[in-house]
Amino acid sequence: MPSAVSKQALPAALKDAAIAAIVAFILFLPIIGMQLQPGSGGLDVNFRLPLVLIGAAIVFVGRLLLGLLGSRRRAPRAGPSIMERVAAGVAANGRWLGLVGILFALTMPFMPFSNRYVVDVGTTVLIYVMLGWGLNIVVGLAGLLDLGYVAFYAVGAYSFALLGTTAGMGFWYCLPLAGLLAAMFGLLLGFPVLRLRGDYLAIVTLGFGEIIRIVLLNWTNVTNGPNGISGIPRPSFFGLDFARSPEPGTTAFHQYFGIPYSGEQRVIYLYFLILLLALITNFFVIRIRRLPIGRAWEALREDEIACKALGINPTNTKLTAFALGAMFGGFAGAFFATRQGFVSPESFTFIESAIILAIVVLGGMGSQIGVVLAAIIIVLLPELGRDFAQYRMLIFGAAMVGIMIWRPRGLLAHRSPTVLLHPKGGPRPADVPPSVKEAGA
Amino acid sequence: MLQLEDVHTRYGNIEALKGVSVEVRQGEIVTIIGSNGAGKSTLLMTICGSPQAAAGRILLNGEDITRTAPYDIVHLGISQAPEGRRIFARMSVLENLQMGSVPSGGRHFEEDVQKVFTLFPRLKERINQRGGTLSGGEQQMLCIGRALMARPRLLLLDEPSLGIAPILVRQIFNAIVEINKEQGLTILLVEQNAFQALKIAHRAYVLSTGRVVMEGAGRELLANPEVRAAYLEGGQKEVA
Numbered sequence: 001m002p003s004a005v006s007k008q009a010l011p012a013a014l015k016d017a018a019i020a021a022i023v024a025f026i027l028f029l030p031i032i033g034m035q036l037q038p039g040s041g042g043l044d045v046n047f048r049l050p051l052v053l054i055g056a057a058i059v060f061v062g063r064l065l066l067g068l069l070g071s072r073r074r075a076p077r078a079g080p081s082i083m084e085r086v087a088a089g090v091a092a093n094g095r096w097l098g099l100v101g102i103l104f105a106l107t108m109p110f111m112p113f114s115n116r117y118v119v120d121v122g123t124t125v126l127i128y129v130m131l132g133w134g135l136n137i138v139v140g141l142a143g144l145l146d147l148g149y150v151a152f153y154a155v156g157a158y159s160f161a162l163l164g165t166t167a168g169m170g171f172w173y174c175l176p177l178a179g180l181l182a183a184m185f186g187l188l189l190g191f192p193v194l195r196l197r198g199d200y201l202a203i204v205t206l207g208f209g210e211i212i213r214i215v216l217l218n219w220t221n222v223t224n225g226p227n228g229i230s231g232i233p234r235p236s237f238f239g240l241d242f243a244r245s246p247e248p249g250t251t252a253f254h255q256y257f258g259i260p261y262s263g264e265q266r267v268i269y270l271y272f273l274i275l276l277l278a279l280i281t282n283f284f285v286i287r288i289r290r291l292p293i294g295r296a297w298e299a300l301r302e303d304e305i306a307c308k309a310l311g312i313n314p315t316n317t318k319l320t321a322f323a324l325g326a327m328f329g330g331f332a333g334a335f336f337a338t339r340q341g342f343v344s345p346e347s348f349t350f351i352e353s354a355i356i357l358a359i360v361v362l363g364g365m366g367s368q369i370g371v372v373l374a375a376i377i378i379v380l381l382p383e384l385g386r387d388f389a390q391y392r393m394l395i396f397g398a399a400m401v402g403i404m405i406w407r408p409r410g411l412l413a414h415r416s417p418t419v420l421l422h423p424k425g426g427p428r429p430a431d432v433p434p435s436v437k438e439a440g441a
Numbered sequence: 442m443l444q445l446e447d448v449h450t451r452y453g454n455i456e457a458l459k460g461v462s463v464e465v466r467q468g469e470i471v472t473i474i475g476s477n478g479a480g481k482s483t484l485l486m487t488i489c490g491s492p493q494a495a496a497g498r499i500l501l502n503g504e505d506i507t508r509t510a511p512y513d514i515v516h517l518g519i520s521q522a523p524e525g526r527r528i529f530a531r532m533s534v535l536e537n538l539q540m541g542s543v544p545s546g547g548r549h550f551e552e553d554v555q556k557v558f559t560l561f562p563r564l565k566e567r568i569n570q571r572g573g574t575l576s577g578g579e580q581q582m583l584c585i586g587r588a589l590m591a592r593p594r595l596l597l598l599d600e601p602s603l604g605i606a607p608i609l610v611r612q613i614f615n616a617i618v619e620i621n622k623e624q625g626l627t628i629l630l631v632e633q634n635a636f637q638a639l640k641i642a643h644r645a646y647v648l649s650t651g652r653v654v655m656e657g658a659g660r661e662l663l664a665n666p667e668v669r670a671a672y673l674e675g676g677q678k679e680v681a
Contacts, residue, residue, distance in 0.1 A: 292547070295536065295539065296540075296543070298529070298531075299529050299532070299540045302531060303527045303529060303530075305523065306527035306529065307512075308512050309489065309511070309515070309521045309523045309527070309588075310512075310540055310541055310543055310591065311512050311514075311515030311544040312512055312540075312543055313510075313512045419535050419539050
């Protein structure tokens with residue numbers, strides 16, 4: 001049976017592999033084929049044709065194997081695939097998985113394997129989880145493709161950095177202000193793009209992200225330009241600082257609790273801080289999905305004209321999505337500023353927007369647990385790959401391509417209905433958890 | 442109940458409606474028939490305010506709604522089952538119905554859902570299925586059900602028979618008559634399937650290139666030789 005399939009598929013696969021090899025050859029010619037060497041009178045070009053041919057040959061064989069294996073796999077399969085079932089299972093047991101995840105996150109800093117580095121990476125993961133959840137409102141629920149989400153992250157970070165260093169305000173006072181400012185910028189972006197969708201919207205949001213970054217870079221009087229802002233106040237634990245020797249008249253965390261000073265205390269505190277912020281975001285998004293406004297976002301993603309016909313005001317719906325998404329970006333930004341103690345425009349480049357968007361898309365649009373999974377993969381993969389030095393970004397890229405081939409709609413793309421019918425006297429549909437599986441899907 | 446007075450609608454330079462006057466009275470089923478491009482859908486869309494009429498007036502119970510925003514018109518009691526159904530494909534049947542209950546504030550949600558299920562038992566079987574996985578006829582039922590969830594006083598239906606199996610077309614038309622008889626709901630129906638539409642209509646208008654060319658009782662038009670020649674003999678064969 002397999003031989004019959006491969007016989008049919010062989011010519012097609014050969015042709016496909018040959019085309020891939022030719023494309024690879026052309027691409028490799030300048031990338032691998034030419035090496036610059038210092039020689040007499042400046043730089044000499046060293047041509048390395050054999051290497052290019054070897055590269056093209058590898059692509060040819062790889063593509064051929066992929067084509068042959070792929071053709072065999074294309075036979076119709078009975079029932080949903082394994083990942084499909086996993087996704088459905090995750091969606092059905094989201095509550096338990098979430099609970100286990102939260103428990104793990106809570107105990108992680110005290111686990112035997114944990115150290116400062118692990119907690120630090122955990123904090124980074126959580127920042128991206130929070131950003132992913134925030135962007136999920138805009139992209140996953142409302143279906144508005146936003147390529148400039150990092151702008152709100154930057155607004156949040158800079159508003160805290162500026163308020164903290166110039167007005168001397170503490171983290172807890174600035175956090176709501178940072179969120180509010182970011183939300184206002186969200187509205188600012190929202191108004192001009194109300195009539196845009198899809199590609200056009202993406203371009204404008206991309207531009208918006210760049211505008212914010214360039215303003216930060218060039219408005220030297222306020223933002224200190226490319227040098228950034230340093231000396232941003234660190235957060236305190238109910239007024240207790242995390243310092244070895246606190247300023248006179250104040251008590252430090254370790255003094256108050258009578259424990260020896262350790263640099264890890266602040267790292268762990270920051271970890272719990274972002275965990276709290278991320279969980280608030282999650283709770284908020286889960287709740288709002290079941291409120292009329294959350295449903296209106298989803299409906300708007302599906303069909304804007306139908307929304308109008310049903311009496312949903314698309315303007316307000318879009319603006320709230322932009323503003324709320326931006327608000328969480330602002331919160332995350334404020335946290336980022338207080339964690340680093342330093343902000344500069346370099347932290348808010350387009351690649352950050354792309355990574356956050358990748359987290360939402362890889363996780364499966366609109367899936368809260370998917371975002372966590374994708375954030376872990378995207379942050380940890382380059383970290384784990386550190387041993388491979390220059391190959392780590394290659395591995396990272398390959399993994400992302402793999403996920404998109406394997407799960408084109410995201411790792412956990414599975415949507416459960418948020419409303420179920422109950423007999424009279426039962427709970428209102430809005431209060432019912434999405435625990436029942438979609439029938440047939 | 443609803444009056445259109447000399448309504449003109451333009452798409453850029455093209456005038457799709459060239460002075461249309463139509464009246465819908467309380468409790469009636471009024472049908473508008475006409476061939477492709479006659480302006481039938483434009484007429485319904487104009488009532489809903491998207492696009493807005495360039496000239497003329499639209500009155501709902503004497504109140505001018507010509508310049509009202511589309512999403513506000515639903516709150517005034519006009520519900521539309523739009524052309525092409527426009528179901529929320531990734532949302533379940535029940536969620537689709539719930540989106541329809543936004544104007545009524547969701548207070549009568551369970552009661553209204555039961556009413557829709559009595560009207561279209563097929564939807565009850567598919568309650569948690571995604572809208573996009575329904576057949577065309579089922580989607581049309583869902584579309585009408587969703588429009589009814591708003592508790593409208595006037596229901597606008599845009600070609601409910603489009604692309605649907607004949608047996609389901611009959612079911613849907615029966616349901617339309619039922620809503621009208623039992624709930625006393627006023628209905629404005631736009632159709633290419635002139636035979637079915639005229640049979641259930643109290644009154645009807647024939648629209649041709651943006652103008653009303655004929656009007657009368659549904660039966661009258663059904664018997665009219667001109668109408669038969671233009672919209673029935675040919676049209677019926679197409680449908681059957």
